[in-house]
Amino acid sequence: MNGVEGLAPYRPQIDALRDVGQMLWQRGWSVGTSSNYSVVVGRDPLRILITASGKDKGRLGPDDFVVVGDDGRGAWPGQAKSSAETLLHVVAAQQPGVGAVLHTHSVWCTLLSDYFFSQGGLVLEGYEMLKGFAGVTTHETRAWIEIFENTQDIPSLAEKVRERMTDVASPMKFGYLIRKHGLYTWGVDLEETRRHIEVMEFLLECTGRKLLLEGAISAAVVA
Numbered sequence: 001m002n003g004v005e006g007l008a009p010y011r012p013q014i015d016a017l018r019d020v021g022q023m024l025w026q027r028g029w030s031v032g033t034s035s036n037y038s039v040v041v042g043r044d045p046l047r048i049l050i051t052a053s054g055k056d057k058g059r060l061g062p063d064d065f066v067v068v069g070d071d072g073r074g075a076w077p078g079q080a081k082s083s084a085e086t087l088l089h090v091v092a093a094q095q096p097g098v099g100a101v102l103h104t105h106s107v108w109c110t111l112l113s114d115y116f117f118s119q120g121g122l123v124l125e126g127y128e129m130l131k132g133f134a135g136v137t138t139h140e141t142r143a144w145i146e147i148f149e150n151t152q153d154i155p156s157l158a159e160k161v162r163e164r165m166t167d168v169a170s171p172m173k174f175g176y177l178i179r180k181h182g183l184y185t186w187g188v189d190l191e192e193t194r195r196h197i198e199v200m201e202f203l204l205e206c207t208g209r210k211l212l213l214e215g216a217i218s219a220a221v222v223a
């Protein structure tokens with residue numbers, strides 16, 4: 001079996017990820033080859049279909065994907081190099097109820113992840129759109145979105161993320177930010193994860209624009 005022959009059983013999932021890539025690129029959240037996407041295609045052993053590294057996410061080709069196992073390595077030889085951030089997908093996919101992971105690099109995520117970094121995270125609260133997150137039934141919800149320092153040491157970041165996703169007392173829900181880098185979200189399947197990323201991006205943009213508005217109003221009051 002050569003590198004891409006093994007992808008044949010996963011054509012429906014590949015097509016779905018290509019569509020998501022086009023949408024996220026059009027929204028401006030996955031430009032310049034940034035971002036990576038995955039879906040779980042097997043359990044026992046874990047198998048994740050993930051984007052190959054360095055590809056234009058708005059124009060993903062049918063062979064721009066890799067199937068990896070829980071060590072983040074190709075499940076068979078000869079495949080392309082998987083995303084540089086593969087282990088962040090593996091850690092999320094290893095958690096119960098996670099069937100897909102999407103990572104984006106929007107302008108608002110990049111700026112807010114730096115602005116709120118010293119506070120360890122940011123709060124999303126009071127917005128009706130919070131009900132777009134699975135299990136949330138009221139706008140009177142307080143979602144804490146954690147921010148991790150950016151690093152090129154992905155195995156070490158993956159361990160930090162694992163600790164917070166498996167924290168029994170208060171596990172991270174919905175997603176997290178990486179400072180000056182981007183957003184990771186997950187869900188039971190690609191449909192739910194796509195909704196989560198749209199909701200998260202919407203709420204982060206609200207947070208950023210509100211800060212700008214408040215700044216403009218206080219400047220006007222002073223003047």
Ligand SMILES: CSCCC(=O)C(=O)COP(=O)(O)O
Pocket residue numbers: 032033034035036051052053054055082083084085103
């Ligand atoms: C210009 S994108 C820098 C790398 C990155 O953060 C990313 O999301 C894409 O990396 P990949 O290896 O998955 O293509």
Ligand SMILES: [Zn+2]
Pocket residue numbers: 034035036085103105181182
């Ligand atoms: Zn990234």
